[in-house]
Amino acid sequence: MKDFKTTADIKLPKDPFERIIGQGEAVKIARLISKQKRNLLLVGPPGTGKSMIAQAISSSLPKPRYEVSILQNDKNPERPIVEIRSLKESNKPAPNDEIGDIVSPDDVPFFVSERLGFRCKRCGASSSYTVSVCPSCGADKVLRRGVSMESVSQLKPRSDILRVATTKRNPNGKEEQIIYERMADGKIKILTKNDLKKLEEMNKKSQRKILVPLNRSTFVQASGASETELLGDVRHDPYGGHRHLGTPPYKRVLPGVVHEAHEGVLFLDELSTLGNLQRYLLTALQDKMFPIVGRNPTSSGAAVRVDGVPCDFILVGSVNINDLPTIMPPLRSRIRGDGYEILMKTHMEDTKENRYKIAQFTAQEITKDGKIPHATKKAVDSLIEEAKKEARIVDDASGISLRLRHLAGIIRMAGDMAVLEDSEFIEKKHIENAIKNSKSVEEQLTERYGSSWKAGTSDFAAKSPKPGAETA
Numbered sequence: 001m002k003d004f005k006t007t008a009d010i011k012l013p014k015d016p017f018e019r020i021i022g023q024g025e026a027v028k029i030a031r032l033i034s035k036q037k038r039n040l041l042l043v044g045p046p047g048t049g050k051s052m053i054a055q056a057i058s059s060s061l062p063k064p065r066y067e068v069s070i071l072q073n074d075k076n077p078e079r080p081i082v083e084i085r086s087l088k089e090s091n092k093p094a095p096n097d098e099i100g101d102i103v104s105p106d107d108v109p110f111f112v113s114e115r116l117g118f119r120c121k122r123c124g125a126s127s128s129y130t131v132s133v134c135p136s137c138g139a140d141k142v143l144r145r146g147v148s149m150e151s152v153s154q155l156k157p158r159s160d161i162l163r164v165a166t167t168k169r170n171p172n173g174k175e176e177q178i179i180y181e182r183m184a185d186g187k188i189k190i191l192t193k194n195d196l197k198k199l200e201e202m203n204k205k206s207q208r209k210i211l212v213p214l215n216r217s218t219f220v221q222a223s224g225a226s227e228t229e230l231l232g233d234v235r236h237d238p239y240g241g242h243r244h245l246g247t248p249p250y251k252r253v254l255p256g257v258v259h260e261a262h263e264g265v266l267f268l269d270e271l272s273t274l275g276n277l278q279r280y281l282l283t284a285l286q287d288k289m290f291p292i293v294g295r296n297p298t299s300s301g302a303a304v305r306v307d308g309v310p311c312d313f314i315l316v317g318s319v320n321i322n323d324l325p326t327i328m329p330p331l332r333s334r335i336r337g338d339g340y341e342i343l344m345k346t347h348m349e350d351t352k353e354n355r356y357k358i359a360q361f362t363a364q365e366i367t368k369d370g371k372i373p374h375a376t377k378k379a380v381d382s383l384i385e386e387a388k389k390e391a392r393i394v395d396d397a398s399g400i401s402l403r404l405r406h407l408a409g410i411i412r413m414a415g416d417m418a419v420l421e422d423s424e425f426i427e428k429k430h431i432e433n434a435i436k437n438s439k440s441v442e443e444q445l446t447e448r449y450g451s452s453w454k455a456g457t458s459d460f461a462a463k464s465p466k467p468g469a470e471t472a
Contacts, residue, residue, distance in 0.1 A: 004359065004377060005376070005377060006374045006375060006376050006377070006425055007359060007362050007363035007366060007374040007375045007380065008363075008374040010359060010360055010363040012360070012363060012364060012367065013360075016052070016055065016056035016059050016060075017030065017031060017056045017060075019052065019056075019360075019364055020049050020052050020053060020056065021049065021357045021358070021360070021361045021402065021404060022049075022345055022347075022348040022354065022357060022400075022402040023048070023049055023053070023344060023345055023402070025342070025345075026042070026049075026053060026342045026344060026345075027053070027056075029340050029342060030053050030056060030057050031060075033057050033314065033316075033339070033340070034057045034058075034060040034061055034314075035060075037314055038314070038338060038339040038340060039285070039314060039315040039316070039317075039334070039335045039338055039339030039340075040053075040054075040057075040314070040315070040316045040317070040335070040339050040340055040341075040342065041271070041316075041317050041318075041319065041327075041332070041335050041336075041339070041340070041341045041342070042054075042316065042317070042318045042319075042342055042344060043318075043319055043320070043321055043324065043341065043342065043343050043344065044318075044320070044321065044343060044344025044345075044346065045320060045321070045344070045346060045403060046320070046403075046405060047403045047404055047405025047406060047408075048344040048345070048346065048402050048403060048404065049344070049402070049404065050269070050318040050344065051221070051267065051269065051318070053316070054219070054221075054265055054267035054316040054318075055219055055267075057265050057314065057316060058217075058218040058219035058264055058265035058267075059218075059219075061218045061263075061264060061265065061314075063218070064214060064215075064216055064218065064262070064263040064264065065086060065087060065263065066084050066085065066086055066087075066214070066262070066263065066310075067084070067085045067086075067087075067210060067212065067213060067214040068082065068083075068084055068210075068211045068212035068255075068259070068262065068309065068310060069082070069083045069084075069085065069208045069209065069210050069211060070082060070083075070208065070209045070211050070250045070253050070306060071083050071207065071208050071250060072207035072208070072248055072250045073250070077248060077249050077250075078249055078303050078304050078305070079304075079305060079306070079307075080249055080250035080253060080304070080306050081250075082306060082307070082308045082309055082310075083208070084310065087214060099191070099195050099198055099199055100181070100189040100190055100191045100195050101189065101190045102183070102187050102188070102189050102190075103187065103188055103189075103190060104187060104188070105118035105119070105126055105186070105187075105188055106126060107188075108180055108188055108190075109166070110124070112164050112166065112180045112188075113126065115162075115164045116129060116162055116164060116180065116182045116188065117129035117162070117182070120134035120136065120137060120139055121139070122134065122137050122139040123136050123137040123139070125137065128186060129182065129186065162181075162182045163179055163180065163181050163182070164179070164180045165177060165178070165179050165180075166178055166180070176192065176193070177192070177193050178190060178191070178192060179191040179192070179193075179195075179196065207248070207250070208250075209250055209251050209253065211253065211255050211259065211309070212255060212259055212260060212262055216260070216264075217264065218263070218264035218265060219264060219265050219267065220257050220260050220261040220264060220265065220266050220267065220313075221267045221268075221269065222257040222266065222267070222268055223268075223269065223270070223273065224268055224271075224273060224274040224277055224281075225273075227277060227280070227295050228254070228256070228295055229256065229257060230256050230257055230258060230274075230277055230280065230281070231256040231258060231277075231280055231284075231290060231292070231295075232253070232254050232255045232256035232258075232259060232290075232292040232309075233254045233256075233292070233293075233294060233295045233296075233301065234249065234252050234253055234254065234292065234293065234294040234295075234299070234301025234302075234304040235247075235252040235254060235299075235301055236252075236294075236296065236299035236300050236301055237252060237300050237301075238300070239300075240300040240303075246300075249301075249304045252301055252304070253292055253304070253306055254292070255292065255309070256290075256292070258281070258284045258290055258311040258313065259290070259292070259309050259310070259311050261311070261313035262310050262311055262312055262313060263312060263313070264313055264314070265313065265314045265316055266313045266314070266315055266316070267316045267317075267318075268281075268315070268316070268317045268318070269318050270318065270319065270320075270323075271317035271318060271319045271323075271327060272319050272320075272323035272324075272326040272327060278327070278328045278331050279328065279330075279331075281315075281331065282328065282330055282331045282334055284311045285315060285331075285334055285338075286334065288310065288311060288312040289308055289309055289310050289311055289312075290309060290311050291305055291306060291307045291308070291309060292305070292306040292309050293305045293306075315335065315339075317335070321343075344402075345402055346391075346394075346395045346397075346401065346402055346403060347391040347395050347397045347399040347400060347401050347402055348399055348400050348402055349399050349400070350388060350398070350399050350400055354400055355384055355400070358380065358383065358384050358387060358400060358407075359377075359380045361404060361407070361408075362375055362380055362383060362411055365408045365411045365412070366411065366415065366426075369411075369412055369415065371415070371419070372411075372412060372414075372415025372416065372418065372419060372426065373415060373418055373419070373423065373424060373425050373426055374425055374426065375411070375414070375415075375425060375426035375427075375431075376425050376426065376427055376428070378427070378428040379414070379425070379426045379427055379428050379430065379431045381428070382428045382431040382432060382435075383407060383410065383411070383431055384400060386407070386410065386431070386435050387400045387401045387407055388400055388401070390403060390406065406438070409438055410431065410434045410435055410438050411426075411434075413434035413437060413438055414426050414430035414431045414433070414434035415430075417430045417433055417434060418430050
């Protein structure tokens with residue numbers, strides 16, 4: 001092992017693939033997965049690093065480039081429209097910003113500038129509307145709200161914008177209504193009544209709900225507990241899509257994890273628990289898109305269907321060896337035809353390099369926990385001996401166990417003991433005590449009674465009445 005006094009001296013790798021312990025072949029293929037956009041099935045017992053591999057793959061993917069939105073369909077509200085926008089398109093200014101003339105506060109009438117909070121009532125000096133006291137004379141600037149425009153237009157202003165309405169006489173003698181709207185950047189927009197009508201029409205056309213945002217994680221983990229979680233759904237509304245009482249169908253659409261993982265990694269832990277839902281997952285993998293429909297036939301959402309929702313993701317599934325027969329053959333064929341199946345290792349050779357990897361793993365777990373101190377070299381040596389013992393007992397192999405979840409539990413328990421004793425580091429005695437206290441209930445029963453069967457009979461004998469005793 002490399003020289004170190006405590007795990008605090010160990011420099012942790014920045015590359016997430018290098019933090020995966022003892023799975024060299026799996027890591028080699030995982031690096032290809034992120035570059036070639038392949039699928040992956042990880043087979044092995046719990047605690048061998050399957051979720052870490054999936055997270056490492058997602059961390060090496062580029063940021064998502066597209067945003068998925070659902071738009072109102074005025075002709076057929078029960079069939080909302082899918083819109084996919086790129087980064088440039090989503091950052092384009094809204095059409096509302098292109099309507100009206102933008103001027104500075106000094107270019108509007110005095111009373112308008114005053115009502116919008118730019119001009120002082122006492123001295124007439126101009127300043128930002130965010131300043132409550134005039135910097136020139138020290139008077140309080142009263143931000144009087146202007147006439148509400150809800151009576152003129154149903155277009156509601158944003159909370160950070162204030163409007164003032166007035167009228168002006170045209171050369172032909174007719175009066176025209178003018179609206180002065182304060183912008184968030186400190187400027188003023190001049191709108192006419194016709195401008196407001198245009199804004200209303202544009203808002204109706206741009207009714208949208210962002211289903212999958214642009215700024216999202218490239219790692220989505222799911223259990224597949226229900227169809228709604230996996231495939232999405234449409235919320236129920238007792239008033240359905242009623243124009244005045246109900247919620248529009250496009251606002252009730254919910255994405256599934258297959259859609260949220262678009263351009264990323266979908267990690268399905270214990271893939272065998274999906275059951276019949278595997279056939280839907282197979283369709284999503286093949287078509288790269290999956291419709292969202294109402295899953296409850298008695299719900300108002302059952303009549304809603306959204307076609308063409310993209311779901312182009314990398315599937316990383318995990319399964320135990322005994323559960324392999326429960327995976328649908330077509331799904332396994334799809335994964336193998338466009339990806340890899342990897343059998344996880346349960347132990348590694350007892351070498352100096354691999355012993356140092358256990359030390360690195362200890363440092364990683366301590367850093368991840370953030371509530372326990374670092375461990376000494378002797379404490380790590382004691383942990384390695386426990387890993388060798390577990391490889392011998394569980395896997396009948398000579399080497400160091402890679403069932404790291406059990407070792408992580410020992411590290412945390414030893415750290416808690418060190419904190420309880422106000423110890424600066426996790427010592428060898430803390431690891432030894434943690435090993436004793438981390439035994440399962442079955443192991444404790446065997447140690448106490450010789451076997452769990454004897455424990456049951458002993459418990460029964462203790463509760464049984466003694467011969468000659470009175471019974472009810």
